[in-house]
Amino acid sequence: MPVLYLLNGWSGDHRHWLERGKVGCLADRYEVILVMPDTGYDSWYFDSKVTPEYQYETFVSKELVSYMDSHYKTLADKSGRAITGNSMGGHGALYLAIRHQGVFALAGSMSGGVDFRPFPEKWHIAKRLGSKEEYPENWENNTVINMTHLIKPGLDIIFDCGIDDFFYEVNCNLHQKMLKEGIPHEFYQRPGKHNWPYWYNAIKYQFLFFKDRFGK
DSSP states (O other), rough: OOOOOOOOOOOOOHHHHHHHHHHHHHHHHHHEEEEEEOOSSTTOOOSSSTTTTTHHHHHIIIIHHHHHHHHHHHSSSSSEEEEBBBBBHHHHHHHHHHHHTTTTSSEEEEEEESTTTOOTSSSHHHHOOOOOOHHHHHHHSSSSSGOOGGOOOOOEEEEEETTTSSSSHHHHHHHHHHHTTTTTOOOEEEEEOHHHHHHHHHHHHHHHHHTTTTTT
């Protein structure tokens, strides 16, 4: 079966998508194995050089994928793996998929922090990358919007954001940059804020996107 890795947002945990996103029924409907890892309150899905105990890029993209393929009847190929998430998890999903295109063929983001540079004091990002003033290269090299040149054919991307979300502008900027660079993707903007009512609706569209492309 194909696998969807679903990442939590900042200050969330692995239970939120089940409890607040109600995704269990979607996994049953579309016959997808749903994996919601415990990735910490504020990991941002980096292998952090500032806090070496935070090695969440390696955990999700290597250790977790390997465990799932060895313990469950997965479609053990990148064509059978999708990754998405909300907020911090939206950043994480695109970040990991772009950096590991041999692992994931499908990637999404909902209200993702796809360019966190405008928010240097927010959400403990500096705890993982170092301060923006002291480590500017970390902030430039690890924000999704600056990684589009790494995207190769074969990675299908969908992302969306509510028009009243504080991440709306950076998501629109990513969309425009990908258009300019000729990178195929789907981008949606809908009424909504940075909250669970928006993500509860958004995840349904992403399931459809992934289901149509698994195994191809």
